Amino acid sequence: MNWRPRLVALDIDGTLTHVGSNDISPAVKAAITRVTEHGSLVVLSTGRSVIGTTPIAAQVPTSFAICSNGAVWWDPARAEVTKRTTFDPGPTIKTLQALLPDTVFAVEQTGVGSLSLGEFLPGDLWGTTRQATFDELAAxxxxxxxxxxxxxxxxxxxxxxxxxxxxxxxxxxDHTEAWLTAVPLNVSKGSALEELRQELGISASDTLAIGDGGNDVEMLRWAALGVAMGQAPARVHAVADEIGPSVLEDGAAQVLSRFFPA
Structure with a gap:
């Protein structure tokens, strides 16, 4: 195949790692390294916060990281947040509490952790978590x-x-946990990647994205070639250009090896 993408956007959980894990297989690490060896850029594109993303970026060559479903941009080389888009969470929490009273909530404090309303499970949140009142979260x-x-x-x-x-x-x-994520209006992995692509001067036809979740839908639509992981739900498969192997089969490595061979 002659085509080789210049910008490769990679989801983390369920794509590079098993959900909630920071362990990347040797095959996936090697495949991502080959992307940069061939001169293309790797962008981690994730629902994770910056704190949750840094252990992944430490293991593979990463040019940029789009975190929090597109709301936070992080530059690994400078180890700093370069863009952060926010919203006021109070009305959303109120609406969800009225519908589902026995839910727990957390708002991200970028680079620090979270303020939580209710107790999450161990390992749910990255960084320092502090219990707070509704008024604190809303403010x-x-x-x-x-x-x-x-x-x-x-x-x-x-x-x-x-x-x-x-x-x-x-x-x-989320398709693996009873978990909802909300970000500012008109923000998604896809919108962030499009803005980044234009800033970098990379053609829209030179983009590849691999993901597995509902928050990857806009990213898969955005890419010239959007590949859904094999274990992704049907609604994600439906928007992808291709369906690859599952995370259990190191599917991301198999897809990347087609374009960036050893």
Whole structure:
């Protein structure tokens, strides 16, 4: 195949690692290294915060990181946030609390951790987590609000939210946990990557993206070639140009090896 993308956007959880893990297989590490050896750029594009992204960026060559579903941009070379878009989380929390009273919430404090309303499970949140009141959360502009519905499944959450309207934010439901993420309106992995692509002067036809979740839909649509992981849900497969192997099969490495051989 003669085509070789110049910008490669990679989701983390369920694409480079198993969900919630920081362990990247040797095959995936090697494939990502070959991307940069061939002169292309690697962009980590994730729902994780900067704190959750740094352990991944430390393991593979990373040109840029789009964190918090596009709301936070991080430059690994300078180890600094270069862009941060926020919203006021109070109205969204109120709407969700009225619908699902037994949920817990956290707002991201970039580079620090989270303020939480209720107890999350161990390992759910990155950085320092401090319990706070609703008023404190509502008074904290944030790039990312997360909600977990404890003791429920992703399918139950999706069904409960089937008619939900959340004005002023973009939101998605995870397919592995009963977990909702909200970010500022008109912000997504896809919108952030398009802005970055234009800044870098890379042609739209020279882009590749690999992902597995609902928050990857806009990114897969954005890319000239959007590849969904094999284990991704049907709604993600439906928007992808191709369906690759699963994360259990080091699917990201297999896809990248087609364009960046050893």
């Amino acid at each position: 904290t502009p944030t790039p990312r609000l997360v909600m977990r519905w404890l003791d429920h499944t992703p399918a139950e959450l999706s069904f409960a939210l089937r008619d939900l309207e959340l004005p002023g934010v973009e939101w998605s439901v």
